[in-house]
Amino acid sequence: VLDSHTAEADRLLPADPATREVARHLFSRVERLPIISPHGHVDPALLRLDSPFTDAASLLVSQDHYVTRLLHADGAALDELRIDEPGSAREVWRQFCRRFDIFDGTASGYWIGRELRDVLGIDARPSADNADDLFDRVGALLATPRFRPRALFERFDITFLATTDDPLDSLEHHAALAEDPSFTGRVAPTFRPDRYIDPQAPGWRESTEALLDLPAATGPTLFERYLRALADRRQHFVSHGAVSADHGPFRPRTARLEPAEADSVLKRLLRGAADTSEAELFAAHMLHQMARMSVEDGLVMTVHSGILRNHHRPTFAAHGPDTGHDLPVRTDFVEPLRDLLEDYGTAPGFHLVLYTVDETSYSRELAPLAGFYPSVFLGAPWWFLDAPDAIRRYRETSTETAGFSRSSGFVDDTRAFCSIPSRHDVARRVEAGYLARLVVEGRLPLTRAEDLVVDLVDRAPRRAFKL
């Protein structure tokens, strides 16, 4: 009797029977709505080339640093999680299955369970015992046409998918997809200029020099050439369907520099003569400039801030970025963004979506900001906070101040293509559960909750990202 409390269909819905009943009803209104994914990291080549996924480990483990970080914490060396020679995929998968228990209670564990079940139709819990069997079964499925990326794109019912791209990217995959009559999905690039505008980002100098080599880099000063080249690349993205520009500053600081000062700082930076505080000031000024360009060219400005990248330098040296030790730090928004918001916070058409990994900022800063500035949207729970209880806390700590209309809608922000449906499913269930509680506590009419659940899934991302 204990194990039968929860029907499979009721997972993640609140335990209280009355609330669960309302939540189930609300969820049913959005369960099958198409997926809108306005920010993420899927490789556009995946859809352009439509090459089959090769094996379970590549699909679910080795590319996903949410997963490898926990395996590493549990004692697996990152070397052992790399797929680089024949047979290593199976070895990685065995590691994963053997250690699967450590994922209990985590968002990653939940998603992978759902991917196995809902995408692959496999209703088994990974373990040392079934590792080889699962590897073989998944491999066999992935070799069939039903599991090719485009077939899954269609099956997942994705109506809009944004990738994240380097400003100098040719966007050839996006162009090819747009021209391909056999592919009807909408896949848009996103302009992500961090390594061109943050002098402390790895590779900044080489990137900036490449930018300055572009034909569009004309003008009387170096800084002017630099700005024009950036603006030109943004136009390239706009013409390829981009709707947003994404920024990942360590701290969301903004500042205003006079053009002459910016020019002289840029010169010192390029010849390595500037110190850290000048580098930070320049980055702050460039965030301000990016807002100005967004006002001008209409790209939605998204800011993902508060992550200290590559915390463990020895691991970075050996394995490169995105290896699980990007770690959150305390993040303020109200004071750091003041200059930017004074200049552009009420500019017509400007959209600024703010994401945080410091959930204390929801009630303290982000909801109050979004509750005054027409440009500011409250970004969905991001990275470590993209999980059932954290999403619930996001609603509980922001809605009483900012309501529902100021939220960006869910963003999966993933490079793990097959996890997209599970992630959206989790968000939809949690939203339904939150709304159901408001109904049962007499704080929201049921009819409004019925509208709002659709609004959050469908209209909110369209509004925030101008789709």
Place this chain on the structure above:
Amino acid sequence: VLDSHTAEADRLLPADPATREVARHLFSRVERLPIISPHGHVDPALLRLDSPFTDAASLLVSQDHYVTRLLHADGAALDELRIDEPGSAREVWRQFCRRFDIFDGTASGYWIGRELRDVLGIDARPSADNADDLFDRVGALLATPRFRPRALFERFDITFLATTDDPLDSLEHHAALAEDPSFTGRVAPTFRPDRYIDPQAPGWRESTEALLDLPAATGPTLFERYLRALADRRQHFVSHGAVSADHGPFRPRTARLEPAEADSVLKRLLRGAADTSEAELFAAHMLHQMARMSVEDGLVMTVHSGILRNHHRPTFAAHGPDTGHDLPVRTDFVEPLRDLLEDYGTAPGFHLVLYTVDETSYSRELAPLAGFYPSVFLGAPWWFLDAPDAIRRYRETSTETAGFSRSSGFVDDTRAFCSIPSRHDVARRVEAGYLARLVVEGRLPLTRAEDLVVDLVDRAPRRAFKL
């Protein structure tokens, strides 16, 4: 069936049936208790003159920056929300009704719904369709004697109402009310000296010069004259029934200066020769001096800290203060208040009530401070945190450390007179729900919960504010 889960009477009570039953029982003990409002911003002239409210927009929208800020975020210009010419009240009301959906899930939306229903007897949800009808119906009601301020004061059953006043205010309205045999309520002023003690507050120099022109401003040094004038004005407030002095420093920093140093800093500040750090130091010293005066004259010291005022300077320039862009920032208490608490924290009779908009400080700093210092009381959730879920979190994050006896009781802190009953009703329901959970989890005997719910509503504010 879905919409009938929650009886009107059970709103805001917990969903679990057993907990709800206990909560309903506890709430019944306080539902009709008189209202004690020891801190707020109602204009005393309202009650002295007893002029009728004019229209729905003036009553519920244009004066309430909780409401106008969200309308602004939704696209309404602040100009469109100002009532300044014939017909503009109706236009403002239409804006509000048309956009009413954005208030779903917010505290403001909940309060306005209750005001319409409980105060005005109108059981309709505002919308574009019924805007004019509602405007007319509300206008007609407000013209009747039942809806004059004094009649409402009596109907609301307010036994104590504190206003917030400028130190140089004559307090004539308070004096007149006290002498008026036809008005039996108790309306007390509150001494709010920010613009006289914080050199960074707008108008500080003019205010301070006016203060120094008072006859009481005598003494051997400028600083001594300044202190004596302040002390004299506090006495003026005491003699008009004030029970507290309220302070709104940006950060709750305190410091001790030698009198000679304070004198010289004050002089430099007045002639514009001091820098920001001196201004901050002087403000910190004056917060310390205010504590000393509270120890001497018995006024309860309340501190509302952590708000960055007038974030969007262009809006401030065009529309003045209190226009919805006062925004919370991270706030610390333990270190900044150390000097003050060392000198006065155990002084007999001293009461210091601390409010925050950074809810992380409840469990980390405020409950531990209130759990040691006999002077420190944990202020009720304030401003953005005065909402059902936030009040619940306040209890959950403070009670396990500080118990119930260290809390200030609910404070509505509003200038929206008609929202007072709704705000207290929300707090009472949430307290009842929290206590009910403790009972159902076997953490509190029911008989104690029955006492405590009354204590929190009635005895706690009397204790903290010396009523």
Place this chain on the structure above:
Amino acid sequence: VLDSHTAEADRLLPADPATREVARHLFSRVERLPIISPHGHVDPALLRLDSPFTDAASLLVSQDHYVTRLLHADGAALDELRIDEPGSAREVWRQFCRRFDIFDGTASGYWIGRELRDVLGIDARPSADNADDLFDRVGALLATPRFRPRALFERFDITFLATTDDPLDSLEHHAALAEDPSFTGRVAPTFRPDRYIDPQAPGWRESTEALLDLPAATGPTLFERYLRALADRRQHFVSHGAVSADHGPFRPRTARLEPAEADSVLKRLLRGAADTSEAELFAAHMLHQMARMSVEDGLVMTVHSGILRNHHRPTFAAHGPDTGHDLPVRTDFVEPLRDLLEDYGTAPGFHLVLYTVDETSYSRELAPLAGFYPSVFLGAPWWFLDAPDAIRRYRETSTETAGFSRSSGFVDDTRAFCSIPSRHDVARRVEAGYLARLVVEGRLPLTRAEDLVVDLVDRAPRRAFKL
């Protein structure tokens, strides 16, 4: 009917009936498991000498600064809570009973209620009326053999108890207990070097000079002698069964100094010629050195950070440390620990258990750190956070990122010997309730929850503390 909602056995379990049923089932699997207490402050002499406890006030009130701080906040002078002359114990007990209501809803109140009931068999709520009767009854019980410390140790079923000890302690009590055939428990010392490695700790200079007087303090430089003496004392602890070294820096800052620089700073510190920033730098370097020694000698490194000690200096001057005004401050981990983790974060066998009193760090920093570094374990909720709702928040804010395998298991951290069973009971109930919710929300199979509840109580502390 209202008072019978909760069976005594169901206390602290979730209210929802289905969740409660699962929680009850899970709790039954761990309710009677032996207690593992890998960090705390019980005096080893208590068990070595086995002297009877003397009276209720000494047992439950005067030694427990969780309790005296709230009595102080309620108006009791600390003088009145000291037991120093005949009859004062009874007076202290009367104070406590008279004010018992202030403990409602607090963790301390809950523990004391359970101690009276479960340890002493007294089912009465303290009050002014029954104070003398309770004092007499408790006194009579404590005089019987059943209530001697060793008998209670056995009754409590404690399999491992760590004390906290000064590095220069002879550990004679530990040696005597280990050799005593009549005592079969395992009582281990813990190396706590704060006053030898933090130049701002009270008594640092005298302690350090005593350390340098040891025979082991040999070497070419003063700093080398200092390090060797510390390493030697750690070996002394290891040979007496210690499993961990505990550190309580104000901020968890770490830094690397060259040996020559460390030597020169140490010299300046000892002759009082160093400033605050040098003192802080030295403390940061020594935290880094302690990690190195832990890598070498295998002692688990625990860090309890973020407490401002002795906030009210007048009380410290009159009553000494541990008098209830140690107060939490905001604490960061990711940036301050970077140097330490770069050097030792992936060192084989190194264990670093991080505790916080700033619960915002669970989701933001501690879970992400523990989710990458194999050395980092997420410490159980500590001090003010060791309470039912706070423990629940700890799980809710850390599990989705770090899972269960990275947590240290419960740590009671108490000097109140008789509260140990109640504290562990609370933690077990809250863990069962949290796991039950995951089961009922379809996020965890019941069979895994059955394993995990045992894992958290039994295997987690063994794993983190290498038992």
